[in-house]
Amino acid sequence: MNESEFSFEEILRVAVTQPDLRKGARTEARIRWVACMLLGRTSLLDLKVQDICTEAKIAQGTFYQYFPDRDTLLxxxxxxxxxxxxxxxxxxxxxxxxxxxxxxxxxxxxxxxxxxxxxxxxxxxxxxxxxxxxxxxxxxxxxxxxxxxxxxxxxxxxxxxxxxxxxxxxxxxxxxxxxxxxxxxxxxxxxxxxxxxxxxxxxxxxxxxxxxxxxxxxxxxxxx
Missing domain, CATH: 1.10.357.10 (Tetracycline Repressor, domain 2)
Incomplete structure (x- = not known):
């Protein structure tokens, strides 16, 4: 394995770029990737849905189409x-x-x-x-x-x-x-x-x- 294959964040990032993903699946994958990325920068206690949405460039309403709350996503x-x-x-x-x-x-x-x-x-x-x-x-x-x-x-x-x-x-x-x-x-x-x-x-x-x-x-x- 190369070093990038040990990074779960990198695996999630690559998944977002798959060309055969439908729009909804790509959005959900992006939310998961962004949440993973943010956890590398900030404490779980400080991570908010708004932070995830801002980084993922989506509206909060879009987030709740895929996850009922932050804890379910985590x-x-x-x-x-x-x-x-x-x-x-x-x-x-x-x-x-x-x-x-x-x-x-x-x-x-x-x-x-x-x-x-x-x-x-x-x-x-x-x-x-x-x-x-x-x-x-x-x-x-x-x-x-x-x-x-x-x-x-x-x-x-x-x-x-x-x-x-x-x-x-x-x-x-x-x-x-x-x-x-x-x-x-x-x-x-x-x-x-x-x-x-x-x-x-x-x-x-x-x-x-x-x-x-x-x-x-x-x-x-x-x-x-």
Missing amino acids: RMLLQEFVRFLYQTMISAARGSRDHATSIEATTRVYCRLFERNRGLMKCLLNHYESFPRARDILHEFNASWIQMTVNTLMKRQATGPDTVNLPLWRTCYALGGMVDQYLASIYLYEDPYVREVAGDQDAIVETLSRIWRVILQEELSHAD
């Missing part, structure tokens, strides 16, 4: 975004020859996705109170990804996905939360102390991948 946008995250990470894992290369491939892709979609990631991670649906969408995404990860690990252990391994589930959830917090400190909060020691993206990927490998190897050895 919910649909975030749901589409997490599907994009999931599919992009799944694609990165395909073809990995072993567990270690799969971890590195998905971690590298997730880092790029996090960096290129800061506004959307901030919506998912930071607005539990102001936009509770974002919390639900994030939880659903995490649950789907962790379930896929656990099932894959259990399959490689030849125990089968029906085997319940609660310690492994707990470990994967804890590691996933650690990754989100670490990347948020670097890309969203721009913590100068973390950024000083984190290094470039290769170093970030190596650090997170190593933690996943070491801890999961220990967890799986206990399960044998």
Whole structure:
């Protein structure tokens, strides 16, 4: 993938330019693209329908022909975004020859996705109170990804996905939360102390991948 393919905003922008789109579909696509673009510039709390309409060059009445309110638009946008995250990470894992290369491939892709979609990631991670649906969408995404990860690990252990391994589930959830917090400190909060020691993206990927490998190897050895 080239770098633009990691940007959900860019994917939405390209969708608007498709020559075979009908006028109504193009207008709806433009609204979604503009909302995504504005979330990269401003807080979700400050984003208003008027801002979206001004940037999209449409009347507010036109907006309400496609979305009943701002929150419905944001919910649909975030749901589409997490599907994009999931599919992009799944694609990165395909073809990995072993567990270690799969971890590195998905971690590298997730880092790029996090960096290129800061506004959307901030919506998912930071607005539990102001936009509770974002919390639900994030939880659903995490649950789907962790379930896929656990099932894959259990399959490689030849125990089968029906085997319940609660310690492994707990470990994967804890590691996933650690990754989100670490990347948020670097890309969203721009913590100068973390950024000083984190290094470039290769170093970030190596650090997170190593933690996943070491801890999961220990967890799986206990399960044998």
